[in-house]
Structure formats: structure tokens, C-alpha cells
Amino acid sequence: xxxxxxxxxxxxxxxxxxxxxxxxxxxxxxxxxxxxxxxxxxxxxxxxxxxxxxxxxxxxxxxxxxxxxxxxxxxxxxxxxxxxxxxxxxxxxxxxxxxxxxxxxxxxxxxxxxxxxxxxxxxxxxxxxxxxxxxxxxxxxxxxxxxxxxxxxxxxxxxxxxxxxxxxxxxxxxxxxxxxxxxxxxxxxxxxxxxxxxxxxxxxxxxxxxxxxxxxxxxxxxxxxxxxxxxxxxxxxxxxxxxxxxxxxxxxxxxxxxxxxxxxxxxxxxxxxxxxxxxxxxxxxxxxxxxxxxxxxxxxxxxxxxxxxxxxxxxxxxxxxxxxxxxxxxxxxxxxxxxxxxxxxxxxxxxxxxxxxxxxxxxxxxxxxxxxxxxxxxxxxxxxxxxxxxxxxxxxxxxxxxxxxxxxxxxxxxxxxxxxxxxxxxxxxxxxxxxxxxxxxxxxxxxxxxxxxxxxxxxxxxxxxxxxxxxxxxxxxxxxxxxxxxxxxxxxxxxxxxxxxx
Ligand code: AMP
Ligand code: ZN
Numbered sequence: 001x002x003x004x005x006x007x008x009x010x011x012x013x014x015x016x017x018x019x020x021x022x023x024x025x026x027x028x029x030x031x032x033x034x035x036x037x038x039x040x041x042x043x044x045x046x047x048x049x050x051x052x053x054x055x056x057x058x059x060x061x062x063x064x065x066x067x068x069x070x071x072x073x074x075x076x077x078x079x080x081x082x083x084x085x086x087x088x089x090x091x092x093x094x095x096x097x098x099x100x101x102x103x104x105x106x107x108x109x110x111x112x113x114x115x116x117x118x119x120x121x122x123x124x125x126x127x128x129x130x131x132x133x134x135x136x137x138x139x140x141x142x143x144x145x146x147x148x149x150x151x152x153x154x155x156x157x158x159x160x161x162x163x164x165x166x167x168x169x170x171x172x173x174x175x176x177x178x179x180x181x182x183x184x185x186x187x188x189x190x191x192x193x194x195x196x197x198x199x200x201x202x203x204x205x206x207x208x209x210x211x212x213x214x215x216x217x218x219x220x221x222x223x224x225x226x227x228x229x230x231x232x233x234x235x236x237x238x239x240x241x242x243x244x245x246x247x248x249x250x251x252x253x254x255x256x257x258x259x260x261x262x263x264x265x266x267x268x269x270x271x272x273x274x275x276x277x278x279x280x281x282x283x284x285x286x287x288x289x290x291x292x293x294x295x296x297x298x299x300x301x302x303x304x305x306x307x308x309x310x311x312x313x314x315x316x317x318x319x320x321x322x323x324x325x326x327x328x329x330x331x332x333x334x335x336x337x338x339x340x341x342x343x344x345x346x347x348x349x350x351x352x353x354x355x356x357x358x359x360x361x362x363x364x365x366x367x368x369x370x371x372x373x374x375x376x377x378x379x380x381x382x383x384x385x386x387x388x389x390x391x392x393x394x395x396x397x398x399x400x401x402x403x404x405x406x407x408x409x410x411x412x413x414x415x416x417x418x419x420x421x422x423x424x425x426x427x428x429x430x431x432x433x434x435x436x437x438x439x440x441x442x443x444x445x446x447x448x449x450x451x452x453x454x455x456x457x458x459x460x461x462x463x464x465x466x467x468x469x470x471x472x473x474x475x476x477x478x479x480x481x482x483x484x485x486x487x488x489x490x491x492x493x494x495x496x497x498x499x500x501x502x
Contacts, residue, residue: 003383003431006069009391015251016331016393018259018283019179023393026282028250034070035249036062037241037280039258040132042079042233043113044098047120048303049321049336050289050296054255056322057286057330057394059126059441061253064390067438075244076129078117080110080136081220082212082233089202089209093230096220106220110136123318125441131244135236139222142231142239145273146210154272158201160213160227164265166206169272176206179267179283180260208265210235234265241279242270252280256287257295289325290335292495304336308492315459319443320345326396326440338463338494347404351436352444354407358429361417377409377416379424383431390439403435463494474498 001008013026028034038058041047047055058076065072085091099106118128135142146162149155154169155162170176170184177184209232214221221228241249247270254263263283270279288295296303324344328334382402389398406428409416417425436442470485486496 001384001387003380003387009387010068010070012388013391014393015282015284017281018285019278021181024282026250028070029246029248029281032069032071034065034072034251035245036065036072036074036251036253037237037245037249038074038076038129038252039237039254039262040077040079041113041117042083042094043110043117044083044094045113045298046116046305048296048298048305049308050255050291050303052120052124052321053289053325053334054253054286055121055126056124056325056441058253058284059121059124060326060330060396060439061251061284061394062127062129063439063441064394067434073131073245074129075131075133075241077237077240078110078114078132078134079233079236080114080134081106082135082231082236084212084233089212089232093218093220096218099219110134124322125319125443127441133240133244135231135240136220138236138239138243139231141243142235143211143224145235145239145269146231147225148273149210149269152272155210156203157226160229161201161209162211162226163202163207164210164269164272165203166208166268167204169268173268173271173276175271176268177264180264182260182264208232208234208261210269234262235269237262237266238269238273238279241266242274247274248277249280251282251284253284253286256285259285284330286330287333290333292490293335296336316341316345317443317445319445320348323348323440323442327400329397330394338492342460347400348442350407350411351403351442354410355429355432355436355444357410357417358425358432362422362425362429376419377406379428379431382406383427386431386435396440399435399440403432406432463489467496470496 003009014023015026016023036058038055041051055076058074062072062074081093081095083094085094085097095106095109099109102109104112146155149164150157150162153165154172155164166176174184211224211226211229211231213227213229218230220230222230241252252263252266267279271277290296291302291304294300294302298305320341321344324341325334327344327347382405386399386402389395389402392398420428437444466485466489470482473482473485489496
């Protein structure tokens with residue numbers, strides 16, 4: 001493996017494909033290009049840290065392909081209509097509901113939370129996607145696709161709404177459930193949970209809406225061949241992904257909670273229209289960020305939102321939060337914890353110290369030249385190990401362990417470095433920078449000048465004092481106060497587990 005030969009590295013990427021349940025060799029449809037579609041946010045609230053985990057994970061995928069010299073088209077949509085409260089088609093549109101609550105026009109809600117979304121992702125140093133299409137900007141295209149599905153007899157109109165006909169689709173393609181691995185018989189046997197008019201007007205409980213008729217009080221509506229209405233959530237993504245990436249593209253991504261029904265339905269629509277394709281060759285799903293052991297989620301109230309992110313950013317730079325997120329594999333559950341951030345911060349500074357030292361050594365005059373294999377540390381092998389780790393389904397925890405190994409040598413064994421030639425050190429320096437900044441997307445922090453870091457130190461001291469104070473109160477059996485402190489701390493992500501009092 002010639003480490004400067006990016007072609008070789010490109011030819012050895014493996015991705016876990018949710019569709020097949022296997023790690024597969026990545027082979028792009030067009031040699032030099034990679035097309036990625038990631039389901040974006042529904043812009044009716046500030047995104048929480050769980051959402052950030054998913055977008056940061058795909059930012060890393062985007063960065064890696066770019067680093068390897070691919071021309072990447074990364075499409076991440078904005079859902080600004082059609083995402084209903086209830087997965088079963090009979091809830092209120094999330095944006096309409098929020099506009100009612102906040103007393104704003106739906107488009108004001110969309111504007112407000114799209115700006116907030118960009119701001120939050122920006123503080124985590126994620127790159128903007130190549131295209132960020134909105135659902136409301138693609139109504140005509142969605143109507144066209146729905147008409148196509150009706151023509152193919154895979155969809156039917158009822159009282160101004162249009163539904164996807166799962167039974168007909170399955171008769172023709174027998175593939176509903178192929179992504180989520182849901183057994184179709186089990187799905188069909190589900191009892192109706194309620195008798196709302198929407199459920200009753202469908203031919204089958206599992207049919208999902210492509211177009212919803214608008215009630216008189218529904219502000220967000222468009223003219224269509226079926227009367228005034230608005231598109232369903234799933235059709236938006238099929239429409240926008242194929243419009244910008246083609247009938248079949250390389251990677252489709254999103255959080256694992258979207259696998260069913262959202263992605264299953266996106267896939268069914270695409271197969272229905274384009275026949276026998278999987279919409280994307282590789283389906284990637286990120287696992288959830290949990291908080292207090294439960295999924296971080298807006299609807300249950302168990303989440304850390306903008307306010308908390310700001311609190312954390314005062315004590316931990318966003319790059320530390322990003323590093324914390326990247327330290328676990330994107331397919332593993334990750335529980336958010338204060339201790340986790342402290343550890344991430346320590347690890348981050350170990351890397352930064354090593355970066356500083358390498359920079360210093362690489363600018364020093366040295367007599368020795370090209371000795372890639374001369375020292376006890378084999379730089380070429382280390383670079384290969386790092387690439388192999390990323391190539392193995394983005395095994396970033398493994399990559400980070402190699403970065404720590406290198407940092408340990410730089411920080412503790414100056415004799416190893418002193419025995420190296422300039423080229424070795426320059427190469428080492430170059431790749432440390434590639435991995436840490438270009439691919440992981442971390443940022444450098446100037447500690448001395450960073451006033452928020454000072455606040456951070458004070459904040460940490462304050463937390464530690466509060467915890468000590470609580471221990472004393474527990475000893476005094478002041479349960480009310482100690483429980484209250486624990487509850488308050490849990491709101492900022494610090495969970496305390498008590499041992500028995502002696
Ligand atoms: P939403 O706006 O709810 O559609 O979510 C936007 C993205 O965040 C989707 O890809 C979700 O799968 C993802 N997401 C939601 N909650 C979490 C979580 N707790 N951890 C990781 N990703 C999440
Ligand atoms: Zn989607």
C-alpha cells in the first residue's frame with residue numbers, strides 16, 4: 001500500500017450496509033464521484049445533541065470521501081412540511097402545530113429553525129452540504145412522482161388524499177420490509193389501533209399517505225390534481241434524493257430511528273417508480289445518542305437542546321463535544337455524560353500537545369533525511385493502520401486509538417523523534433493533521449486567550465463543590481435537598497449514582 005496512492009485506499013473502503021446486514025466493499029457508481037443523501041431535520045424546533053450526533057457522523061463520512069479526492073455531492077434536505085405528529089397519518093403537521101403555538105406563520109417557523117439548525121451545526125464545525133433542498137421547494141416534482149405511482153396502480157386517491165398501496169406494491173415487488181427486515185405478514189396482521197377517519201379510508205392499515213388533503217384551517221397547502229393539500233413526509237425524500245443524485249445513488253443515511261417506517265417507505269416508493277433498484281447501494285444508519293440511558297428525543301423531553309449546548313459550550317468547547325461524539329462508533333449507542341466530556345477533553349489535549357510538538361520538531365534543522373523505517377516507530381505502518389481503521393466501516397474509535405498511540409510517543413519519547421529524519425517527521429506531522437483536522441474535523445483552541453475556557457474552569461470547580469456539598473447533605477440525611485441537587489445536575493447532563501452511606 002502506497003500511502004500517497006489514494007486510489008488504493010479508495011478501493012478498500014468497507015461500509016456496513018443496513019440493507020444487507022453486511023459490511024461491503026464500497027464501489028461508487030461513477031468512479032470519481034460519490035453521491036450521498038442524508039435525511040435532514042424537520043425544522044420545527046432547535047435540534048438537540050442527538051440530532052447533532054447523526055449530522056456530525058455524516059459530516060465525517062463527507063469529509064473522508066473529499067479527503068480521498070472524490071467529487072462528493074452531499075444532499076441533506078430540510079423537511080419544512082408534511083412531517084406529522086403521528087406516524088399513522090392522522091396527526092397534525094409538526095410545523096403547522098408549532099406555528100399555532102408560537103403565533104407565527106409556518107414559514108416564519110421554518111426560517112427561524114433553519115437558521116438555528118445551521119448555527120448549531122456550524123459551532124460543531126460541520127461542513128455545509130452541497131445541496132440543501134426543501135420539501136416546499138419541490139411540490140411540483142412530488143406531485144409528478146405521485147401521479148406516476150397512481151398510473152402504475154401503486155397508489156390510490158381517497159377523499160382528496162393519496163395513499164401508497166402496500167399490498168399491490170408487495171404483490172409486484174414483494175419487497176416491503178426489505179430494509180427494516182420487518183416481516184410483512186406481521187405488519188399486515190397488526191390490529192387497527194384506532195378508528196380515525198384516516199385509518200378507515202385507507203385500503204390497508206400499513207398504506208401511507210403520499211398526499212394529504214388540507215382541512216380548511218390548514219395554512220400550508222398547495223393545489224394538486226386531488227384538490228388542496230400537502231405532500232407526505234416520505235415522498236419528499238424520494239423526490240429530492242433522486243432529483244439531485246439520480247434514480248440510484250451511492251449512500252443513503254440517517255438515524256436508525258428513521259429506518260422504519262420512513263426509509264422503508266422512501267425505498268418502496270423508489271422501487272415502485274424506478275423498478276428493481278434499491279434507491280441507494282449502501283444504506284447507513286447512525287445509532288442513537290442517549291441521555292440518562294434513554295434515547296435523546298424531543299417528544300419525550302429527554303434531550304439536551306440549544307440552551308444546554310450553550311451551557312456546555314461555555315465549559316467545553318464544541319470541538320470537545322464533537323470529539324466526544326466521534327469517540328464511539330457511529331453504529332453503537334452512546335450515552336451523553338459529563339464524565340465522558342471530561343475524558344474527551346483530556347484526550348483532545350493529548351492530541352493537541354502532540355500536534356504542537358510535531359510542528360516544532362518538523363521545523364527544526366535536522367541532518368538526518370528519509371528514514372521511514374529507521375526508527376522504532378514505523379510511520380508508514382502507522383498511517384496504513386489509521387486508513388485501515390477508517391476504511392473498516394468508519395471505525396473512528398480505532399483511528400483515535402492509533403492517534404493516541406502516536407501522541408504518546410511524541411509526548412513521552414523524544415529519543416524516538418530525535419532518531420528520525422526530517423522526512424519522517426514531516427510525514428508524521430502531515431498525516432496527524434490530515435486525520436485530526438481534515439477528517440475528524442476538530443479545531444485548534446488557543447487556551448490562554450479563550451475566555452470561555454476560564455469560565456469553564458470555574459464552572460467545573462463549581463460543579464465539583466456542589467457535588468461535595470451534596471455528599472455532606474446526604475450524610476446529614478437531608479434527602480430533599482440532595483435529591484433536588486441531583487435533579488438539577490441531571491438537567492445539565494451530570495448524572496450521579498449514589499453508593500450506600502456508611
Ligand atoms: P428529525 O428532525 O427528528 O427527523 O431528526 C433529524 C435526524 O436526527 C434524523 O436522522 C434522526 O434519526 C436523528 N436523531 C434523532 N434523535 C437522535 C438521537 N437521540 N441520536 C442520534 N440521532 C438522532
Ligand atoms: Zn428522509
